[in-house]
Amino acid sequence: MSGPLLRAPVLRLAEAGWFRRLATGPLGWRVASRFVAGETLDDAIRVAKSLDGRGIATILDHLGEHVTAPEHVAEAVAAYLRALDRVRLEPFLDIQLSVKLTQLGLDFSHELTVANMERLLRAAEEAGTIVMIDMESSGYVDRTLRVFRELRERHERVGVALQAYLRRTPGDVDALPPASIVRMVKGAYLEPPEVAYPTRREVDAWFARLTATLLSRGHTVHVATHDEALLRGAIAYVERRGLPWTRVELQMLYGIRRDLQLSLAEQGYPVRVYVPYGAEWYPYLTRRLAERPANMWFFMSNLIRIGR
Ligand SMILES: Cc1cc2nc3c(=O)[nH]c(=O)nc-3n(C[C@H](O)[C@H](O)[C@H](O)COP(=O)(O)OP(=O)(O)OC[C@H]3O[C@@H](n4cnc5c(N)ncnc54)[C@H](O)[C@@H]3O)c2cc1C
Known part of the structure; x- marks a missing residue:
């Protein structure tokens, strides 16, 4: 960073x-x-197949955020349903989906967002995969976690990202439902120092601490960073405690630290790459x-x- x-x-x-x-x-x-893989779902699947050939799984993200018209929400839902249908038709590929709730109606209403997520989760069930919720800027965290908690009461195949740079995140970790699926990231948005730690040293320290807390409490953790020291730290933590690798994944973004993605996959660790596609x-x-x-x-x- x-x-x-x-x-x-x-x-x-x-x-x-x-x-x-x-x-x-x-x-x-x-x-x-x-x-970015390209503008179409075919572009993204092509990348997923090539990653699969190297022993790396995929998480698809149809790009778009802050949708301002209800018809665009419907378009985003349709795009995600198409992606999930494609995942269902490619049972030999390990592909998850990631969504931004502002694409699914979060700026309009909680109920609309939950209803759209329910549709995606039913399709994810059929496709045998999970839907992860990206975390957006700090003004959306409460609303995003409220949607996640409500969905989690009825669905197992849903997870959420939490940002280590936010001062509030330890409290959000404490309030997670048991056995949640959590992606730990440093945080990508411009936030004021009252809201987010301003130095890399603090963000890295919280990333490590929160990852360890999540793992020790029995959550499934997606350790999402290109920071080799943090990834190695997470690996050492998992191995020292004998935690099952079914509860941990190492995740990176398409196009960043390809060398590290490959070498960790070759060493046999579960690596997943976040592959964005779309016109936005x-x-x-x-x-x-x-x-x-x-x-x-x-x-x-x-x-x-x-x-x-
Ligand atoms: C799978 C995944 C999902 C994510 N989802 C979210 C989310 O939902 N919400 C959110 O706020 N953020 C998300 N992020 C982004 C994250 O918050 C960070 O902004 C991003 O990962 C860069 O930070 P870093 O952890 O890699 O650490 P850094 O300290 O930024 O980087 C460590 C090293 O990685 C390399 N690197 C990092 N970024 C780049 C780059 N852009 N270009 C080239 N090299 C780079 C460099 O070698 C750098 O030294 C996600 C990241 C990943 C990997």
Whole structure:
């Protein structure tokens, strides 16, 4: 992570109209395609098959967030149902699904979001997979966890992401239903210091502490980071305590630390890669650029070079 200090200017630049126009054109896509499988479900399945050939499982994310019109919510639900149907038809591939609740109606109503998630969870049941809920910016955490807890009363195949950078997360861990499925991440959004720890040292320490707490309390944990020290720490914790690997996965993003993804899979650890696809890739790309100054530099120099 570049650290919150560098994240802010990159995310602000990404909001500027001129930058967005440049970055969402064909030139921008050439750089974005490092992090995004493509615009269609077929593109994503092609990537899932190639990962599967290397012993790596997939989590599919149909890109989109902050849907502002009800008809777009219906489109997002339909896209996820298509993805789940495809997962059902590919029983030899290990594919989970990840969703953002703002795509499924969270800005409109709790009830609409729960109803949409229920449809996805019924389809996930048929496909024999699970649906993970991404965690978005801090203003959505209460509403997201409320939806998760309600669904968890009726469904086993649902999990949620928690962010180590948020000061509130230890309390959210305490309030989890027993045997939850939790993805532990550092956190990708721009948050004020009252809400999120501002230094990498604090975020990393909380990531390790919360991962250990979740594991010791019997939750299933998806350790989602490219931070090799944290991944090795989680592996050592699981092995020292003799915890079953059926309760732990190591997860990374498509296009980031491919070397580490491969080497952990080759060592026999359960590795899953988060594969985003779809036309709405710009907000996702800006978060990946903001995580690392080198990415922004790579992006800008490519735009200049290709544009000449
Ligand atoms: C499977 C998965 C699901 C996620 N889901 C969510 C979610 O629901 N909500 C949420 O807020 N966040 C989510 N994230 C993003 C997460 O919060 C971090 O922003 C992201 O993982 C970068 O932090 P890091 O843990 O890799 O650690 P960092 O300290 O940022 O990075 C460690 C190392 O990884 C490499 N690296 C990290 N990021 C990049 C990059 N963009 N480009 C190139 N190299 C990089 C670098 O080598 C870096 O030194 C998810 C991440 C993963 C892996």
